[in-house]
Amino acid sequence: MIQLENVSKVYRMGKVEVPALSGVDLTIDDGELVAIMGPSGSGKTTLMNILGCLDVPTSGRYLLDGTDASRLSDNRLAKIRSRKIGFIFQSFNLVARTSAVRNVELPLVYAGVHARRNPARHALAQVGLSDREKFMPNELSGGQQQRVAIARALINDPTLLLADEPTGNLDTASSAEILKLLGALNDAGRTVVIITHEEEVAGFAKRVVRMRDGRIESDRVQRSRTEVTA
């Protein structure tokens, strides 16, 4: 379970202070599928960075499965990212010149797991890319790269899957595939948080959180998920 209590984030640029989040309260239960929407600059990515333990709030508390992650050392944060979080980025963020299967293996490397090849293959199979194991990122289509990224996000069996505009760089068909995958993962019980600009994507979530100027504007649970169609 995820709890944000009065979380604020202020970026300091020289003398200027830029508030990116101001007093955000948010609770996400295990197994939820939440879409976070809002205009550009409203603080969505900042929120995700904090949820994903890539950054710590300037004030407020962030409880991840009961652990206060807002005051942890770099090292502890890295451990939490390794064990509990899976990231999916808009720009895929695969490690260049490293094959698909090795990219998927990487989180296991940092988690200190020795048997990596088989789980990585299995994860690639889950996203339908068994035939692309040895491909380099620049030999894959955008949709395929994002699927590799999803496989990589999944491999450590994280409790929380964070996707920052995962379909932002993809065409409609690939977007639908990716959303389908995320939906299926949520159906399998995983907590998924998707940041998006697209209403269609939001419509597919069970809960939509709308942000504006670093605050939560609305938090709405939808009755039913609309089916995505390619």
Add this chain to the structure above:
Amino acid sequence: MNLQEAVRIALRGLRANRLRSVLTMLGIIIGVAAVILLVAIGNGVQSSVNEKIQPLANLITIVPSAGNVPGGAPPKDLVDADVAALQEPAMSHDIAAVIPATSGKALTETDSYRFRATVIGSTDRWLDLNNGDMAAGSFFDDAQVRSTARVVVLGPSVASYLFGNDPAAALSHTVRINRQTFRVIGVMQSVGEPGDSVAVMPLNTARRYIFGGGDKVNQIIVQASQASAVPAAEDDVIRVLSDRHKIKDTANRDFEVQSLRSRLDTFNQILRILTLFTAAVAAISLFVGAIGVLNIMLVSVTERTREIGIRKAIGATRRAILEQFLIESLVLAGLGGFIGIGVGVGLSILGSILAPALGPTFATFAPAVTIPSVVLSFAISLVIGLVAGGYPANRAARLRPIEALRYQ
């Protein structure tokens, strides 16, 4: 993260920029090879010179000489009695042998040729003492010394000039020296000029037939019992001769005592300093190589900022990133050092193969690679890897993940 994986990641990073990695390594390779080669050459020169001089290192030469004090004693001829005094066993137990010699230039001729040789009169020990060898025939013996035999042993230059290139051709022929006839009983091997232009005969033979009699000797060679006994033997020589020549002030002597050993020590000392100096100069290129590694590692970290962000996002700790870049620079510098050792040793071996082709002076010259120089230069390479990689790696490790991910 285990080491094996870290090494694999580092190697992949280096292979991704193959040319750049090789060029960076080149700096280390050249530095290490230069250090090893120069130290090897220094050692080679030292042992080659020492090998030639070592057998003579226990020799002390006494010649007449004016005293060191202005208006001091004039040089006094050395005579047989001086030799006899030094040969007295009771005088010194550091003296193994005393060999008098007298020498001078004289015309040496056959019916067809003539040659101005240095005629030396000495005892049968002369050959031994001068570390010589016979090319043909034999040296004169004690009996011939006692009997004042009219025999002569020629240096190779004299022999080949008078009798042709085959040393054996001179044997049993006679030569005229100072219009006196002597039978050639041996020809010596070359030791280099001027030692090759000599004609050696028994002391009294030379005195009687060439130098006009008397009991003078030009020099006395004293052989110390061993090289380390040279200083003691020198003291004994000075004591005995000062006594005989009735010299009170030892600074104002009428003879001079020289030994190769002290010169050899000085030579070795100078050579060692010279070797160290050239190695230090070579080490400058190693330092430049280190800056190259530092530079490339900084570039590599900057280039891969985004990759570092990704790795951190998926769970890499600071330490894992630090290790990745440290190992990368260690591999870069270590591999460079390893190849540099190979090149340095290879060139040294090549040098020792090619040196004899440069002439007889280099016949015994062989660059000698020393284990300490190899171990040290490899250790220095690794230290370079650690130091030059440490700062960039630390910078990479400290990157904040969100900023690294944002980096374009």
